[in-house]
Amino acid sequence: MTVTARTPRLIIVRHGQTEWSKSGQYTSYTDLPLTDYGVHQMRATGRMLVGYGVTNLVKPAELKVIISSPRKRALQTRDLLLEALPVSQKMGIRMEVDEDVREWEYGNYEGMLTEDIKAERKKKGLKGQDDWTIWEFGCENGETADNVTERVDRLIAKIRRYHKKALDNNEFCDIMVIGHGHILRCLAARWVGKSINTNPQFMLDAGGVGVLSYQHHNIDEPAIYLTGAFLVPVEEEGESL
């Protein structure tokens, strides 16, 4: 009997807590490490996320690629997520670092809080004072929504190539992207073809995990999982527990 491999998934992980994710300061290129709590968070998340236990979301052999932001907080998160796995299981995972996963470039707003950005814009008489959002107005001397859309779409195209190959060959293919608050919310929006020029209204705390996939086992029907049923996939019904 041929087993149908589970529909490919994209696991998105925002890095664990940093001093600035805690305070709400915008952090793009500033290369902060995780706080002690952030380290604890991602170790605990790793034990839940990857392994061969019945409650693990991702089985190491099915995790084909991890694509990380080049920032220290993302790479540290990746290492902590995999820390409990034996080397032999880590070796089968392709590790990539991709500039397209770096955080939205905040330009003048690096290190600032939302309320300070609004005050600054008011002082300068810029559009979007009380109602500034990064989605609509972007950042002074930083990236616009269009800039970010271009690189997120390039990233999605790469992921879809891996996923399509797996679907064509009936192979399992989970991919994990480890990045940042804004870039991953953009990724989720673009995954289902939505514009990011308006706030996509997704929440993703530091240390948060989300799952994107495809409906009906069809690469042309990308979708976002709303529930945790992926923890006990129906495909595993026949497996001994």
Ligand SMILES: O=C(COP(=O)(O)O)[C@@H](O)[C@H](O)[C@H](O)[C@H](O)COP(=O)(O)O
């Ligand atoms: O800097 C951010 C994300 O980068 P990272 O910590 O590397 O994931 C932002 O998301 C900030 O955390 C920002 O302060 C936050 O988005 C506040 O937004 P809002 O609640 O809409 O004012």
